[in-house]
Amino acid sequence: MHPTDSPAPTLVFREATAEDVDALVELVQSAYRGDDSRAGWTTEADLLDGQRTDPEAVREIVADPSGRLLLAERDGATVACCQLEHRGAHAYFGMFAVRPGLQGGGLGRAVLTEAERFVRATWGVTEMHMTVISVREELIAWYERRGYRRTGRTSPFPYGDERFGVPRREDLEFELLVKELAAPGVSPA
Numbered sequence: 001m002h003p004t005d006s007p008a009p010t011l012v013f014r015e016a017t018a019e020d021v022d023a024l025v026e027l028v029q030s031a032y033r034g035d036d037s038r039a040g041w042t043t044e045a046d047l048l049d050g051q052r053t054d055p056e057a058v059r060e061i062v063a064d065p066s067g068r069l070l071l072a073e074r075d076g077a078t079v080a081c082c083q084l085e086h087r088g089a090h091a092y093f094g095m096f097a098v099r100p101g102l103q104g105g106g107l108g109r110a111v112l113t114e115a116e117r118f119v120r121a122t123w124g125v126t127e128m129h130m131t132v133i134s135v136r137e138e139l140i141a142w143y144e145r146r147g148y149r150r151t152g153r154t155s156p157f158p159y160g161d162e163r164f165g166v167p168r169r170e171d172l173e174f175e176l177l178v179k180e181l182a183a184p185g186v187s188p189a
Helices: 018-032 055-063 107-123 137-145
Strands: 011-015 067-074 077-087 090-098 127-133 149-156 173-180
Touching (some): 011 107, 018 055, 018 067, 018 090, 055 067, 077 107, 090 107, 127 137, 137 173
Parallel strands (some): 090 127
Antiparallel strands (some): 011 067, 067 077, 149 173
16 A cells, blocks of 8 residues: 555444434435435435435334344444344345445445345344335346345335325336345355
């Protein structure tokens, strides 16, 4: 390393607490809604207006004993997060957000890898589930490159419930994606 080069900041993962709620709401909103989200590639701004989450919803996730809200920090700043929920034989992955200006540099991949490791080690599950808006082809392709498979199983978008946003299209629905995880203590091939 050249003397003027500085090492890349270390990514630190931890479980969110009630003190993190406002920062997490801002992060999730910035990654998915409004003009700020357009700096990244995960924006839903062309599909939905309004909020992606609110403080009450994030507080509920943080307090839920069946799940965790995992956050990633760099130099003390929250740069990414994801929700993990233990659902018996599998875990659910949701509320995945990466700060828009940091997308495309491997941060999302690192968070997803840590989430998969966490659910295997903590809950012993061997399968991860998530739902993605089915018209988000580029995002679904990103998950497929990481081992998730489309199931064709869909569920309706909650039209009329503005807690999840205000749809700009009439054809929104969620598709279930699933990934088989290696058993705890077994490295994936």
